[in-house]
Amino acid sequence: MSSKEKHPGLDGLHPDSLVVSTGRPAPSPDGNINPSISLNSTFFAGGPVGYGRSGNESWGALEEAIGALEGGPTLVFSSGMAAINAVFSLLPKGAVVTTSKNGYTGTMVVLAKLVEQEWLEVRYVDVADTEEVLAALPGTSLLWLESPTNPALEVADLPKIIKAAKALGCGVAVDNTFATPLLQRPLHLGADISMHSVTKFLAGHSDLIMGSISTSDPALFHRLFDARKNGGAIPGPFEAWLALRGIRTLSVRLERAQANALELAKRLTKHPAVERVRYPGLPEDPHHDRARSFMKGYGAILSIDIKGGPNAADKACESSRLVSYATSLGGVESLWERRHRWAVESPTIPVNLVRLSVGIENIEDLWNDIDQALRASQE
Ligand SMILES: Cc1ncc(COP(=O)(O)O)c(C=O)c1O
Missing domain, CATH: 3.40.640.10 (Type I PLP-dependent aspartate aminotransferase-like (Major domain))
Incomplete structure (x- = not known):
């Protein structure tokens, strides 16, 4: 045009x-x-x-x-x-x-x-x-x-x-x-x-x-x-x-997904199956101050390092029902995967890191699903 x-x-x-x-x-x-x-x-x-x-x-x-x-x-x-x-x-x-x-x-x-x-x-x-x-x-x-x-x-x-x-x-x-x-x-x-x-x-x-x-x-x-x-x-x-x-809906999708991501990140920091949460929106995240200085928000992706190594991380992904076990990100639906299931993932990324693309679902439904999947990963 x-x-x-x-x-x-x-x-x-x-x-x-x-x-x-x-x-x-x-x-x-x-x-x-x-x-x-x-x-x-x-x-x-x-x-x-x-x-x-x-x-x-x-x-x-x-x-x-x-x-x-x-x-x-x-x-x-x-x-x-x-x-x-x-x-x-x-x-x-x-x-x-x-x-x-x-x-x-x-x-x-x-x-x-x-x-x-x-x-x-x-x-x-x-x-x-x-x-x-x-x-x-x-x-x-x-x-x-x-x-x-x-x-x-x-x-x-x-x-x-x-x-x-x-x-x-x-x-x-x-x-x-x-x-x-x-x-x-x-x-x-x-x-x-x-x-x-x-x-x-x-x-x-x-x-x-x-x-x-x-x-x-x-x-x-x-x-x-x-x-x-x-x-x-x-x-x-x-x-x-x-x-x-x-x-057309980017703004409202991102607003909801970001709010969900921040809430999940906060709750995940206290979860017994989680070693580390990576999300720049958390005040204690090493990238928070820098992100806050020039970004208008922290996005809707977070990563978690799961206790118990790659098998536990895979088990978590396989155990979710609302969050789909799939690659990619940025959609209205929440997706997660252990990144090292791909042979090409960088060796500097931990083998137990799971990337979670947070969607626009109800926060309590998301939390209940992620919580039960993480608990299942430790059994
Ligand atoms: C940060 C980033 N850049 C580029 C790409 C490649 O985009 P596409 O899959 O549309 O070819 C991806 C895909 O996952 C991505 O996450």
């Missing part, structure tokens, strides 16, 4: 209103209130799009919405991984990437492959250790930050790190999947890229896979646009339509 077709008068709205109002067709008598699902692989000649691998009305509306929330022009991709690969595809041979040693496994696997192929050099850092990150910056082409990290919930000092990286001329990308643009806006902190697995909180219903990249740099936008067009990792129009439908 081009800017002249945008719904007028949305400037200055609160994000709670933006999620509802952005990405709609311009008002006209009997015009659609929602964008259409545009099922077209090609278009009549003479316009700027031309062919369905370059653009589609349904993605355009979603891009407008994510762009309004993130604060920069946006491209949507067929998955979060497609978005990540598009960024890495722009790096020349020999480029240095600095990233978390505990990041999302998919990103870690792609980077490891590029190192094995002698395409990139990767410096792995503890993103919560600001001095360590700053020391790795000289010579870095791209600083790839994820914050909070998946699944250890570490928080990087984004304002300080982004400022220092930009002063040295490093490119900075932030995987904003866990926080969502409602809790932090990396482009406003000076990052070049804010990336999402749209699959998660933005779409919010565990019914599609999609990714996005927002950037404030027009030249970078065009290079990424070409990477998507030529790489072919475009989303389907129906998925784009669903994702935008999901964004």
